[in-house]
Amino acid sequence: MQRIEAKGILDRVTARSLIQKVSEHPPGVLGIDCSGLYPVLSEGIDALLEGCEQLLSEKSLRLELVSLPHSLVTQLMLRDLPVHNRALTIGEGLAVGDTDAVVCQNCSALLRVQGRGYYGCPECGIHLYTDGRGHVSFYEPLARLK
């Protein structure tokens, strides 16, 4: 999983530059290390969540906010967001379980699929099979084993 670091005061400006960075990321899973965010302002959280929502409506992304500082955990929980182990996943619906998209377990890219069948990951080239219900298994084409 690719990871970016968020640092400094979480205000509207930081939130916007963070969203900008995320928007440049190719579709897939992106981790955001939030351990360096301090202090955390309410306007920053709102701007960040709004920005994420907007991005996710345009792009197949799953964001994993990890190492959340305590103050941010409290603020997110006040907003009824499901924080577990100082981490928050946004855009989970696009990951495994979605019949139209599966996550490549080799490189974390998100693959658009149409039902059951064999697919090649556009990012790393690995071949995988999906049953069309979100379950994925990998296989190596026999030709490559020569």
Ligand SMILES: [Zn+2]
């Ligand atoms: Zn891949």
